[in-house]
Amino acid sequence: MKRRRVPEVRRPEVRLPPLEAYGGGGLEPDGDYDGVELAGLDLAGQDGAGARFLDCLVRDCGLDGARLTSARFLDSVLDGVRGVGTDLAGAQLRDVEVREARLGGAQLHGAVLERVWIRGGKADYLNLRAARLKDVLFEGCVLGEPDFGGARLERVEFRDCVLVGADFGGASLKDVDLRTVQRLEIARGVDSLAGAVVSAAQLIDLAPLFAAQLGVRVED
Known part of the structure; x- marks a missing residue:
């Protein structure tokens, strides 16, 4: 029987044009940011709900408590951003690279991520409930x-990642590749892993969770 190949993720191909330094004071609701670099700014607590970022570089900015609900990031790069409680609920990220971000409690519930490459960094309590992730x-x-x-x-x-305490409850997975996760701990939703691909070693580690889900007792 021929083994089914796991489809590769289509990565974003972001080619930023020559950028202008952002000269505005802060974010604005429904603001339009096109071809600008926002670098080293403290955007804590600012309101950029519904804003559009096209061909932008957001670099080394603080986003603590920033409100970016329903914002759109298109063909852009977020590099070294950091923030606690950043609200991106309902946001759209398409053809975006996120590099070395450090986030805590970021809200992305209901967000849409398509062709997004998240490289390095750390995120604790990332809320992606009811979000849609493709490529x-x-x-x-x-x-x-x-x-x-x-x-x-x-x-x-999830390539060479650490994934601890993950909740997949009620999620729908298709061609989700977990094989190279360095540490895989699933807190909830093991019954929703249909459509994921794991390694043989990971399967052994997950066996107790699968057995518990099926009501199987394992005794020596």
Whole structure:
């Protein structure tokens, strides 16, 4: 029987044009940011709900408590951003690279991520409930207690990541590649892993969870 190949994630191909330094004071609701670099700014607590970022570089900015609900990031790069409680609920990220971000409690519930490459960094308590992820690559990052409850994941790869306390409850998975995850701990939703691909070693580690889900007792 021929083994089915796991489809590769389609990575974003971001080619930023020559950028202008952002000269504005802060973010604005429904603001329009096109071809600018926002570098080293403290954007804590600012309101950029509904804003659009096209061909932008957001570098080394603080986003503590920033409100970016329903914002759109298109053909852009987020490099070294950091923030606690950043609100990106309902946001859209398409053709975006996220590099070495450090986030805590970021809210991305109901967000749409398509062709997104998340490289390095750390995110604790990442809320992706009911989000839609398609062609998303998590590479070399640490995810502590991420919440994928009710989310839809298609062609998503966790490459060389640490994934601890993950919640997949009620999620829908298709071609989700977990094989190279360095540490895989699933807190909830093992019954939703249909559509994921794991390694033989990971299967052994997950066996007690699968047995518990099926009501199978294992005794020596």
